[in-house]
Amino acid sequence: MLRSLALVLTTTASLALPALAAPATVAADSATDAGRAAAARAAVYAATARYQQHSNAVKAGYVPDKYCVANRSGAGALGYPHFNHAYDNSVDPAKPAALFYEDDGHGGKRLTGVQWVVFDRDGNPATDDDRPTMFGMPFKGPNRGNFPGQPVHYALHLWLWKKNPQGAYETFNTAVTCLPGTTRPVPAPPA
Numbered sequence: 001m002l003r004s005l006a007l008v009l010t011t012t013a014s015l016a017l018p019a020l021a022a023p024a025t026v027a028a029d030s031a032t033d034a035g036r037a038a039a040a041r042a043a044v045y046a047a048t049a050r051y052q053q054h055s056n057a058v059k060a061g062y063v064p065d066k067y068c069v070a071n072r073s074g075a076g077a078l079g080y081p082h083f084n085h086a087y088d089n090s091v092d093p094a095k096p097a098a099l100f101y102e103d104d105g106h107g108g109k110r111l112t113g114v115q116w117v118v119f120d121r122d123g124n125p126a127t128d129d130d131r132p133t134m135f136g137m138p139f140k141g142p143n144r145g146n147f148p149g150q151p152v153h154y155a156l157h158l159w160l161w162k163k164n165p166q167g168a169y170e171t172f173n174t175a176v177t178c179l180p181g182t183t184r185p186v187p188a189p190p191a
Contacts, residue, residue, distance in 0.1 A: 067182065
């Protein structure tokens with residue numbers, strides 16, 4: 001009896017130990033993923049800190065849009081997008097394709113957030129087998145182009161220079177507003 005009880009206990013222990021170790025492995029993987037995400041966010045801060053000075057962004061090839069982009073279907077805005085198309089398709093945290101600025105109230109611009117844009121391989125908004133991730137977050141999309149010539153794409157926003165009450169990765173920041181008269185005029189409907 002003792003011998004069979006010892007065999008049962010040994011067998012049970014050998015089966016239970018891997019199960020007990022699994023949560024530690026999962027926790028370690030989660031900690032590793034969180035560490036990678038934190039390191040990637042730190043890389044974004046380091047790479048974009050110089051763009052707090054608006055002229056540095058322009059010198060680096062970020063072309064400003066003259067219009068502020070407001071959320072037409074709700075609260076918040078993107079602000080003034082500045083695109084550097086050399087970084088389209090970048091999933092390098094240090095090379096966002098867009099920077100977002102808001103009016104600083106003194107005639108200048110203040111950096112609020114960044115965006116990465118990755119083109120959809122098949123150009124079909126109904127498929128998403130090539131969705132990229134960064135910071136452990138899936139990119140949103142695929143979306144149709146926002147301007148003529150922009151292909152179907154995925155996008156990831158990060159509001160690292162101005163807190164977004166809705167979340168750091170939301171498309172529009174409800175704490176960003178467009179001043180009256182600064183948004184792109186809506187085309188009049190055909191008569």
